[in-house]
Amino acid sequence: MNSFEKIIHNIKSIQTLPTIYTSISEALKDPFITPEKLSRIISIDQVASLKILKVANSPFYGFRGSIETISQAILYLGFDEVKNIIFALSVVNIFSKGGTNLGLKPADLWRHSIGVGIATRLIGNAIGEKELENYFLAGIIHDIGELLFLEFIPGEYKSVLELVIKKNCTIREAETEILGTDHCKAGQILAEKWKLPTSLQDVILFHHDGIKDNQRSKLIASVHVADIFVLALELGNSGDIIIPEPNFDVWEILQLPKDFLTSIKKKLIDDYKQTVRIMLSE
Amino acid sequence: MPKLITIRELKEGMELAVPVRNKFSQVLLTENTKLEESHRKILLLWGIQNIYVKNAEEEKELKFDNADIEKAKEQLKTRFKWNFRNSFEEEIYNAALMEQVKKVRMIHKNEFV
Numbered sequence: 001m002n003s004f005e006k007i008i009h010n011i012k013s014i015q016t017l018p019t020i021y022t023s024i025s026e027a028l029k030d031p032f033i034t035p036e037k038l039s040r041i042i043s044i045d046q047v048a049s050l051k052i053l054k055v056a057n058s059p060f061y062g063f064r065g066s067i068e069t070i071s072q073a074i075l076y077l078g079f080d081e082v083k084n085i086i087f088a089l090s091v092v093n094i095f096s097k098g099g100t101n102l103g104l105k106p107a108d109l110w111r112h113s114i115g116v117g118i119a120t121r122l123i124g125n126a127i128g129e130k131e132l133e134n135y136f137l138a139g140i141i142h143d144i145g146e147l148l149f150l151e152f153i154p155g156e157y158k159s160v161l162e163l164v165i166k167k168n169c170t171i172r173e174a175e176t177e178i179l180g181t182d183h184c185k186a187g188q189i190l191a192e193k194w195k196l197p198t199s200l201q202d203v204i205l206f207h208h209d210g211i212k213d214n215q216r217s218k219l220i221a222s223v224h225v226a227d228i229f230v231l232a233l234e235l236g237n238s239g240d241i242i243i244p245e246p247n248f249d250v251w252e253i254l255q256l257p258k259d260f261l262t263s264i265k266k267k268l269i270d271d272y273k274q275t276v277r278i279m280l281s282e
Numbered sequence: 283m284p285k286l287i288t289i290r291e292l293k294e295g296m297e298l299a300v301p302v303r304n305k306f307s308q309v310l311l312t313e314n315t316k317l318e319e320s321h322r323k324i325l326l327l328w329g330i331q332n333i334y335v336k337n338a339e340e341e342k343e344l345k346f347d348n349a350d351i352e353k354a355k356e357q358l359k360t361r362f363k364w365n366f367r368n369s370f371e372e373e374i375y376n377a378a379l380m381e382q383v384k385k386v387r388m389i390h391k392n393e394f395v
Contacts, residue, residue, distance in 0.1 A: 062288035062331045122286065125332050128303065168360060225370075232378035243378055245364035246371060257300055261373035263284045263334065 003156045003179040004186075010152040011190050018090045020045045024083050038079065039070035048089065054278045055085045060118050060136070060271045077133075084137040088117075091140070092279055095147040101154050102161040104239050106147055107280060111236025113140050114279060115272045119226035120219075122264045127254055129218060138203045141196075142223050143238060145187025145204065146171070153179070161239060171239045172208055184208060210247030221250040229261055235272050284334040289325050292333070294318055300334035354382035 001009065016022070023041050027033055043049050049070055056073040057065050067073050074082050098106045117139030124135035149157045156179060163174040175182040187204040203223050206212045210224035224247060230236070231243050257263075284299035294317065302311040302325065310328060311321070317335070325333065358379055366372045 059288065062290055064288070064290055122332075126286075128307065229374055229377065232374045232381070234381045241361055243362050243374070246374070248367060251368060251370055256370060257284075257334070258369065259284060259373070261370060261377065264286050265377065267286050 003153050004181045006153055007186050020048050021086050021090050035071050035074040042070050051089055052085050058275050081133040084133055088137055088140045098151040101150055102158050108237035111276055112238040113143055114275050115230040115235035116226045118271050119230055119268055120222045123222040138219055138223050139226055142203055142207045145183030148186050170242050210250045216253045221253040224250050285337040286332055286334055288332055289322055292322050296335040299336045350383050350386045354386045358382045
């Protein structure tokens with residue numbers, strides 16, 4: 001069995017998402033669902049509820065400390081944003097157990113992804129995106145394929161990380177050379193198994209390209225820029241050493257305001273520190 | 283340099299650095315508007331979560347000497363293999379350079395301890 005087949009085999013056997021997430025997804029299919037009913041479903045899992053409240057009060061949502069109940073979280077952030085927080089927390093929980101591989105551990109990758117999630121949301125906000133709820137989650141899960149590799153093929157992935165250092169190439173180039181595939185493709189297969197929306201599957205598959213074919217997705221472009229900026233700021237560790245050149249088309253797609261990246265730098269770092277503490281604490 | 287803040291962080295006397303627009307790009311508040319407490323409620327009602335204000339206390343620039351910067355630029359060449367083509371890419375480069383300078387300074391510091 002080669003590395004790719006091994007990954008596919010493992011994706012098939014990977015655990016499904018926690019009950020709380022599937023119950024909520026099911027409940028949200030009811031067009032007449034009320035915040036109270038949904039909050040009752042969430043509150044069954046008390047540990048998860050507490051963490052959801054902490055994340056909902058993260059500075060980047062702008063309601064610092066004022067959300068005290070799950071019902072309020074639903075009211076202020078909306079059904080979908082709360083569902084996404086639950087999903088993000090569940091995924092972090094599933095992929096946090098792998099060991100350190102040549103200095104790279106899952107927690108480092110999660111730190112990087114949290115940074116990208118916050119930066120992506122700040123970009124979405126700046127460009128006046130109306131459906132912001134997927135922006136944080138898109139950043140959080142963009143590198144999910146790397147977590148799969150770290151967990152299921154640690155031996156082969158050590159060779160990938162060694163090649164990155166030896167050839168001073170990008171992690172994606174090293175993955176393709178050693179594994180015959182990359183974390184974008186592997187992550188997308190997992191996202192498909194989890195039935196994530198196509199927009200999120202596309203982010204996972206195209207975040208290094210910045211665009212999907214000739215489509216102008218603001219979400220993909222936002223994650224692309226956020227990923228590179230977070231890498232430049234060295235928030236967390238994605239395994240990449242080289243800072244990749246952005247796809248030039250993303251600047252036209254996003255139409256960011258002048259000095260945008262410098263203007264969010266301080267807020268991004270402050271929010272990053274707090275959110276890492278909340279999401280990665282036991 | 284404009285600073286992005288949440289509505290909760292709004293303080294009386296702050297000045298808007300960038301106009302506040304709604305979902306349809308209509309200007310709700312113009313640039314240079316001096317903000318008052320009452321704006322907080324209005325902005326929240328409009329569903330605005332973040333605004334750009336003028337940065338009164340400009341972030342204190344860390345003083346680096348040229349030798350540190352040149353050394354950092356040299357080291358960064360292995361990570362940053364492309365030339366920036368617009369101001370956003372220059373911002374990315376400068377962010378990476380600042381992190382590299384901090385590392386250079388850290389090494390200096392340790393050498394003298």
